Amino acid sequence: MVSKKRLNCGFSGYQIPVIPKAPRSARKRRPCNKLDDDQICAFELLAAVAGKLLLESESSASSNAGAPAGKYELADCRDSIKHEQVEDDKAVRSECLDQGSCVESAYIPEAAEQEQAFKNGLSKPFAENKFFLEHTSTIIGSNSLLKDWSDVKLESCKEVSADAQLQTKVEGGSPDLADPFDIRIVEGTRKQLDDDSKQTELTVANTCSIKAPIEKNVNSSALVNSDSSVQFPLYRDPVPCASFVKSRNNVKLGIRDDDENYFGCYRHSTKIRTFRPTSRITYRRIRKMLTSRHWKVAPKLKDCERSYSNDGVKSFYCNRKNKRGNERCRFEIPSKRRKLYDHGFAVAYDKEASSESISNSHEKGIKGDTAIPPKGAGASASVINHQKDPNVKFSIKSFKVPELYIEVPETETIGSLKRTVMEAVTAILGSGLRVGVVLQGKKVRDDNRTLQQVGISPNDNLDTLGFTLEPSFSKVPLSLSPKDDTLASASYITDQELSRHPSSPIFELGPPNALSDPPEAKLDKHDESNHELEMSPATPIDQSADEAFPDFKALAIVPPVNTEALAVVPVNHKNRCSELSQRRTRRPFSVAEVEALVEAVEQLGTGRWRDVKMRAFDNADHRTYVDLKDKWKTLVHTASIAPQQRRGEPVPQEHLDRVLAAHSYWSQHQAKQHAKQYAEPLKIVDAQVQNGVAA
DNA sequence: CTTAGGG
DNA sequence: CCCTAAG
Secondary structure (H helix, E strand, C coil): CCCHHHHHCCCCCCCCCCCCCCCCHHHHHCCCCCCCHHHHHHHHHHHHHHHHHHHHHHHHCCCCCCCCCCEEECCCCCCCCCCCECCCHHHHHHHHHHCCHHHHHHHHHHHHHHHHHHHHHHHCCCHHHCEEEECCCCCCCCCCCHHHHCCCCEEECCHHHHHHHHHHHHHCCCCECCCHHHCCECHHHHHHHHHCHHHHHHHHHHCHHHHHHHHHHHCCHHHCCCCCCCCCCCCCCCCCCHHHHHCCCCCECCCCCCCCCCCCCCCCCCCCCCCCCCCHHHHHHHHHHHHHHHHHHCCCCCCCCCCCCCCCEECCCCCCCCCCCCCCCECCCCCCCCCCCCCCCHHHHHHHHHHHHHHHHHHHCEECCCCCCCCCCCCCCEEECCCCCCCCEEEECCCECCCEECCCCCCCCHHHHHHHHHHHHHHHHHHCEEEEEEECCEEECCCCCCHHHHCCCCCCCCCCEEEEEEECCCCCCCCCCHHHHHHHHHHHHCCHHHHHCCCCCCCEECCCCCCCCCCCCCCCCCCCCCHHHCCCCCCCCCCCCCCCEECCCHHHHCCCCCHHHHHHCHHHCCCCCCCCCCCCCCCCCCHHHHHHHHHHHHHHCCCCHHHHHHHHCCCCCCCCHHHHHHHHHHHHHHHCCCHHHCCCCCCCHHHHHHHHHHHHHHHHCCCCCHHHHCHHHHHHHHHCHHHCCCC
C-alpha cells in the first residue's frame, strides 16, 4: 500500500483536483464501469473544463471576479476522450448509482494516471483542440440539467463547423461527441440540449468529477433562473488560501480549548460520553476503518486541503496551546489530513470550485438558494421578484457573517493582524457554514416551512429578507439525534471544565449568542438521505473528545429543496463519514499534565498506561493511554538530551529529572508485583529527592 | 482492549 | 500523533 505520508505531503498551493479525465486503456477495461467511456468522456470533458476554469479563475479571482475575463484554456483531453454515442442512459444510471463501489473502482485506481493526464493537459494544450470556457460561466449542476449546460460555452478553435456539428447531433437525440474538440455549445443550443438532458444526467451521476457539483445544485435547479451565466455550486470549501490550511498556522479562534479541551461557546468538551453514542474507541475504530478505506479508495488523492463534501465529516479543532495569557490563540488545522473521498474526485473538484464561487459571488451576487459567498459580509440579501414566474428569485448580494472576535497583542503588525483575521475567517469557513434566513428581522428557523408559508412569494417585495452565515464549528455526530443534541447543548455550557480552566479565551468567534441562541436547524423533510447531516439545535456543540464529526453540508446543502434531486446522486448518501479519518489535533502537554504524568508513572511504573490514564487523566478524554505512553516516551527522550535541543514549551528540569529517575527505576524493576507498586515508587522517589520532590 | 514500539 | 503487531 502506498505510504500515507507520500500521499499527504508535498503540496503547496492548491492542488490540482484529480479530475477524471479521459478513459484510457486501463479504464476501459474497468469492470465496474460499464458506462460507455464515451459517455463519461463527454462529461469528463466538461468536468475538466470546469476544473480548469476553476483553477484558472482561482488565480485571478481577486482581480476580476465577475468580469468576463477572457477565456480559459482547457487541458487537452484528446487522449482521454472517446467519441461515441451515449447509450442507454437508464442502464447506465442504475448501474452506477446502485453500486457506490462503482465510483471507487472507476476512478481511484487510476487517479494517478488521471492526475498526470490532467497535468499534462495543463502543460501542453493542443493548439488545435483547445477548449474555452467563458470565464463568467460556471457550470451548474442541476437535475434539470442540460438546460444549464446551455449556459456553458465551450468553444473550439475549429469553431463554426464544429459548432454546427454538435448541434446537429444534439437534435438527433444523441449528441455525437465523436469529436469533442469541436464541440461548441452556445446559448442557441439550449433547447436541443434539453432534449438530451436525460443522457447528460446519467452521465453526470456516474461521473465523479462532476457528481458533487451536480448533486449540490440539484436542489437549486428550481431557482436557477435564466441568467445566462452559470454558477458553480457554492458549498465547497470557501477557504481561498490553501496555504492557510496546509501550513499549520496556529491561530486560535473563537474557541478556547485549553488543555482540557473545552471550547468557549461553540465547543463543548467535557464528557460527551453521555451524549455520545459511540465510545471513543469505537469512534476511533470507525476512523480507522474509514482511513483504510480511504487509501484504498483514493490512493492518489492528496489531502492537504480540507474538503467539504456536503455529507462529509470533518473535524475542526481550535485549541490553544496553553493558557499563558500572552500566548496567541491558535487554530490548528491538521496538516496531515486524510480524507475519504467517497465521492471520488468530487471533493477535490468542489474544492476548486469554491474559489470560483467566491469570486463570482462577489460581483454577481448569488442566485439560487445554494449560493453562499464565503466572504460576503454586511449587506443582506435582496430579493428580486419577477411577476409571472412562480419561482421566487433571490439575488443575494452578500451575506452577513457572524461576529468575529479577535484579540491580538498591540504589538502585532498589521500584516499579522490581517493574517489573524484571515485565519479566523478561514476557520469559520473551514468549519462549515450554515445559512440562516432572516425575514423581517426574525430568524426563520423552521426549515420545513415553505417560502409561501413564511411569506416569501414571488410578488412580494422581500426587502426584509436576509441571509446569514453561521459557523458550525462542530458537527453533529453521526448517530446523534436531535434530542441528544439538545442534551449536549445544555451540558456543554455547564461544562465543568470551563471552571477548571478559568483562563480566558483569547478569541471568540462566531455568533455571540451561541449559548443563548444556539443555531438551530430543522431537518429538511426531503432530506431523508441527508439525515445525519441535518443541522440540529446542538450544532454549535462540540464533541471535544472526538476529532471528527459528520460535516454539515454547510453551504451547498443548506437549503435543499428538491427531493428528487437527491435521487440523482444516491451514491453518497451513506458516506457521511468521509472525513472521519482526520488526524487529531496536536495538543501539547502542559507542564501540569507532565507533572501529573510523572507523578502517576512514579507510582505505577511504565507499562501500565491504562492505569496511569485512569489515575491522572481520567477526565481528560483527549489523552488516551497511548498518548500518555507516547508522552512519556518523549519525556524520557527530552530529559536525556541537552536543554538546547529541546523544543516546545519547556518542561521544568525538575520534572525531567523525575522522569529519568522513574524511567530508570522502572526499567530495572520492570513491572514489579502489584504489591510493590506503591512501596517501591516511594523509595525511588526518595532516592531521587535531590531536587526536593516529595514523594 | 492494552502494550510496546516503530514511524 | 498514528499505526500495528501481539497478547
